Amino acid sequence: MELSGLELRYLVNEIGVRVTSGHYISAVNAVTSESVLLRLHHPTQEDVMLVVSTRGIWITKLKFKPVEENPLERAAIAELERAKIESVEQAGSERIAMIKLRRLDGQARIVVCEFFGDGNIVICDSDMKILAILHKIEVRHRTLAVGLRYAPPPSRGVDVFTLSLEQMLALRTEAKNLDVLRWVGRGLSMPKKFVEEVVRRANIEASRHAGDLSDDEVGRIFSTIKDLVGGISAGRGHEPIVVMQGGKPVDALPLVTGEAEKLDIKKAPTYMEALDEVLSAEIMDIGKSSRTVEIDKQIAVLEHDLAEQNKAKEAVLQKAAAIRKLAGALMAISYSDPSDAAIHDALSSNEAQVTAEKGVKYVEVAGERVQLQKNLAKQSSMLFERAKEMERGNASIEEAKAKLLAQIEKLRGQTAAIHKKIVVQKQSAKEWYERYRWFVTADGLLAIGGRDASSNSALVRKHMTEDDIVFHAEVHGSPFFIVKNAAAPAREEKIEQSLAQVAQATVAFSRAWKDGLSSADAYWVFPEQIKKGAPTGQFLPKGSFVIEGKRNYIKGIEVRLALGVALVDGRETLVCGPEEAVKKHAQVYAVLQQGGHDPMSAAKKAKAALVGAADVALAETIKQTSLDDFVRALPTGQSRVSFVKKAEQQK
Numbered sequence: 001m002e003l004s005g006l007e008l009r010y011l012v013n014e015i016g017v018r019v020t021s022g023h024y025i026s027a028v029n030a031v032t033s034e035s036v037l038l039r040l041h042h043p044t045q046e047d048v049m050l051v052v053s054t055r056g057i058w059i060t061k062l063k064f065k066p067v068e069e070n071p072l073e074r075a076a077i078a079e080l081e082r083a084k085i086e087s088v089e090q091a092g093s094e095r096i097a098m099i100k101l102r103r104l105d106g107q108a109r110i111v112v113c114e115f116f117g118d119g120n121i122v123i124c125d126s127d128m129k130i131l132a133i134l135h136k137i138e139v140r141h142r143t144l145a146v147g148l149r150y151a152p153p154p155s156r157g158v159d160v161f162t163l164s165l166e167q168m169l170a171l172r173t174e175a176k177n178l179d180v181l182r183w184v185g186r187g188l189s190m191p192k193k194f195v196e197e198v199v200r201r202a203n204i205e206a207s208r209h210a211g212d213l214s215d216d217e218v219g220r221i222f223s224t225i226k227d228l229v230g231g232i233s234a235g236r237g238h239e240p241i242v243v244m245q246g247g248k249p250v251d252a253l254p255l256v257t258g259e260a261e262k263l264d265i266k267k268a269p270t271y272m273e274a275l276d277e278v279l280s281a282e283i284m285d286i287g288k289s290s291r292t293v294e295i296d297k298q299i300a301v302l303e304h305d306l307a308e309q310n311k312a313k314e315a316v317l318q319k320a321a322a323i324r325k326l327a328g329a330l331m332a333i334s335y336s337d338p339s340d341a342a343i344h345d346a347l348s349s350n351e352a353q354v355t356a357e358k359g360v361k362y363v364e365v366a367g368e369r370v371q372l373q374k375n376l377a378k379q380s381s382m383l384f385e386r387a388k389e390m391e392r393g394n395a396s397i398e399e400a401k402a403k404l405l406a407q408i409e410k411l412r413g414q415t416a417a418i419h420k421k422i423v424v425q426k427q428s429a430k431e432w433y434e435r436y437r438w439f440v441t442a443d444g445l446l447a448i449g450g451r452d453a454s455s456n457s458a459l460v461r462k463h464m465t466e467d468d469i470v471f472h473a474e475v476h477g478s479p480f481f482i483v484k485n486a487a488a489p490a491r492e493e494k495i496e497q498s499l500a501q502v503a504q505a506t507v508a509f510s511r512a513w514k515d516g517l518s519s520a521d522a523y524w525v526f527p528e529q530i531k532k533g534a535p536t537g538q539f540l541p542k543g544s545f546v547i548e549g550k551r552n553y554i555k556g557i558e559v560r561l562a563l564g565v566a567l568v569d570g571r572e573t574l575v576c577g578p579e580e581a582v583k584k585h586a587q588v589y590a591v592l593q594q595g596g597h598d599p600m601s602a603a604k605k606a607k608a609a610l611v612g613a614a615d616v617a618l619a620e621t622i623k624q625t626s627l628d629d630f631v632r633a634l635p636t637g638q639s640r641v642s643f644v645k646k647a648e649q650q651k
Contacts, residue, residue: 001251001278003056003115004191005093007271009161009233010254011058012090012097014272018059019048024084025101028077030070032286034119034134037064040085043454046435052111054119054134055282057088057097058275063626067286072121075132079109079123091152093159093189112150124150157189160229168222169215176211183210184221194232197257198224231255240271242278249278299411306404313397320387322366326350327383334376343376431568433463437479437509439577440566441498442584443489447471447577449481449509453543456480460545466527471502472547473522477511477636480545487526499524501578503554508561508578514637516594519558523551563606563633564589565614565622572621576633588614588646596640603630609644 003011019040026041035053037060042048049060083101086108090097099111108126113119123132128150137144142151158167171187178186185195199206202224204217213221231237232254243251244264252274253260268274329346347353352365354372361372363379370386373379436459437449448463449471450456456479464470464482469490471481481502489495503522512520529549534540562579564586565572575582582589590609597605607630611619 001055002191003095003275004194005090005095005160005189006191006194006229006232007254007275008056008095008097008115009090009093010235010271011056011275012088013233014235014270015050015057015059015088019050019085019088020045021084021086023048024082025080026082028073028081029064030066030068030073031064032283033068033070035283036070036073036076036121038080043452043458046430046432051279052099052113052121053279054113054115054121055279056115056275057113058272058279060276060280061273062276062280064280064283067283070134072123072132072134075123079103079131080111083109092155093161094152094155096152114153116153120144122150157187160188160190160225161233163188163222163225163229165219165222168218168225172210172213172218176209178210179206180204180208180210180213180221181206184225188225190225193253193257193259194228196259197255198228200258201228235271238271240268240274241265242268242274249281252278295411295415299408299415302404302408302411306401306408309397309401309404313394313401316390316394316397319366319368320390322350323368323370323383323387323390326352326363326365327380327387330376330383331380334380338376430573434568434573437481437505437576439501439505439575439581440585441483441495441501441581443495443498445486445495445498446484447481447498447502447505447581448484449479449505450543451479453541456543460530461532464527464530468527469524470527470530471506471522471524473503473506473510473512473520475507475510475512475517475520477514478506478522479509480543481506483524490524497580500554500557501581504557504560504578505581507557508559509635511636512559513561513594513635513639517559519556521553521555522557523553525549525551559594561592561635562586562589563592563610563630565610565618572618574625574629574633576635583645587618588644590644591642592634592639593642594640595638597638599631599634599636599639600627602634602639602641603627606630606634606639606641609641613644613646 020042022045023040023042025038026047027039029037029039031037031051034055035051038050038052040048040050051058051060080101083103086100086102088097088099095115097113097115099113101109101111103109110124110126110128112122112124114122118135120137121134122130122144124130130144130146130148130150133144133146141154144150158171171183175183175187180199181192181195184190184198185192190198196206198221202221204213204221237255239255241253241256241260242249242265243253243260244266252268252271254271256265268277326346329350330343333342333346347363350365352363355362355364355369362369363372363383368386368390370379370382373382433446433448436455437451439447441447448459450459459482460470460480467485467487468482469486471483472478483498483502486495486498490499503524506522507520510520525547529547531546531548533546535546540546560579561576562582563574563576564582565588566575566582566586572587575586579589579591588610590606592606596602604627607622607625607627611622614622
């Protein structure tokens with residue numbers, strides 16, 4: 001499929017709504033040689049997975065693994081990682097999108113994405129000097145290469161988003177000999193699929209010349225264009241569909257056009273999701289073909305050999321038929337008129353001739369020679385025998401064909417098996433609290449903790465209510481943990497077990513883990529005791545708060561955690577917290593202790609341990625969970641797995 005400027009405007013608008021100024025690029029990953037995946041992280045909002053490709057730009061719900069190397073990946077990581085998104089814009093009505101970013105060092109970066117021709121991705125500085133480019137370009141109207149200033153292509157027609165009726169009337173005068181479809185398409189650079197829809201909705205005969213249209217008819221076309229363009233770009237009146245061909249998604253449209261009604265289509269929730277389905281399918285196809293390149297080459301060679309065997313068989317059969325035909329003609333002559341003239345005519349009509357070599361004469365037909373006999377009946381018999389020999393020889397060709405077919409089917413089976421393993425998973429919609437540290441206590445209360453100063457601040461300012469209680473530890477780098485709906489039962493002293501568990505989590509997720517402390521103290525307070533502003537004349541660091549009144553201490557808490565797999569809304573997800581809480585809600589869990597391995601190594605060992613302890617179905621789910629998710633769940637510092645077991649709910 002090919003993205004139009006109208007559809008791009010909708011995508012840019014939609015991305016702009018989902019991606020705010022607080023989002024930054026936390027990771028850049030190659031997907032194919034023509035596309036990269038940008039993970040956009042936000043301290044308090046959900047992450048956004050943005051695919052930037054030569055085919056389009058869209059938010060994906062899928063989890064991609066790299067299927068090809070991308071020459072731009074290294075430069076993109078160096079220039080864009082940790083940079084904050086400032087805006088996502090479109091260049092007029094052109095098929096060009098620009099992502100504007102601000103790096104930690106204050107420098108601006110602009111990613112230019114071109115979606116016409118072969119497409120391109122260009123990384124520029126604030127002066128539009130090219131720092132990295134996917135495809136160098138050297139054509140008559142522009143040259144793009146590292147070190148040069150980025151230059152857009154010449155504009156194509158009038159900007160359809162700022163189009164006026166006066167411009168439409170002027171375009172009619174300039175192109176009066178063109179039919180209506182070509183007039184609108186060329187003048188406004190609109191794709192054929194939307195031009196045809198405009199003409200259909202305006203009730204204008206498509207074959208008419210632009211010069212024959214009245215002012216009222218031009219006005220009708222203008223109004224239809226403005227309605228269609230405004231609707232598509234703003235997401236108004238969308239009826240998104242995916243066009244299917246042979247069971248595969250091949251195109252996405254924001255609305256059902258007259259031409260689309262004739263095709264195999266299916267509805268989609270949004271145009272963004274329709275585009276995601278189509279272009280992600282293309283990425284999957286690339287991934288499948290790249291994994292089976294060598295096997296595909298072997299199949300191609302065998303298929304060529306099979307074709308040659310079929311040609312050989314056909315040639316043998318044709319020769320045998322020609323020999324049989326001549327043998328039949330000579331046999332008939334032997335019964336009736338065995339004259340030289342009759343024999344000559346039979347040879348001539350069957351494209352045969354008598355040849356001689358070293359004094360021996362032969363009858364030659366279809367490239368085969370049989371020694372000449374004085375007796376016609378014997379000659380005919382020898383020709384029949386030669387035809388039979390050749391036909392019997394076809395059996396060996398059939399055997400060779402059968403072997404080739406068996407080899408091809410075996411290789412195709414290997415290809416199918418590899419393709420079956422290449423599955424792009426959907427990203428599950430997560431609960432808001434899953435961006436923080438969290439677990440459910442043994443009493444069924446939800447405990448949520450910050451990961452850093454920013455998330456501590458967001459957690460307390462945005463999610464704390466008067467019904468909650470708040471935990472903090474007397475350790476540097478302690479997170480704030482809030483326990484939802486715990487204020488009333490805490491006053492009534494009904495949740496002592498939960499209080500101990502949240503205290504343990506608060507201590508374990510502080511610097512106590514990294515510093516190797518065996519125990520530490522924590523306390524909890526009510527929301528009204530938390531003061532979000534600093535006292536007059538004092539400074540309060542980000543993520544810090546003033547706590548007034550009585551602190552309810554829980555002392556000498558052991559620094560210990562467990563990592564498990566729990567069900568949340570019917571899906572398995574990782575949870576890290578106190579062992580007593582985790583084992584009550586998890587299907588399988590591993591007890592963690594301080595020291596031993598860096599976060600990535602500890603994540604690998606924890607993942608392997610959980611896979612080994614889980615049943616087959618759960619083990620497969622754990623295998624598909626990324627190592628990044630494991631690292632994110634673990635406490636800061638070194639960790640090691642003490643032991644693994646199935647949790648209580650499975651017993």
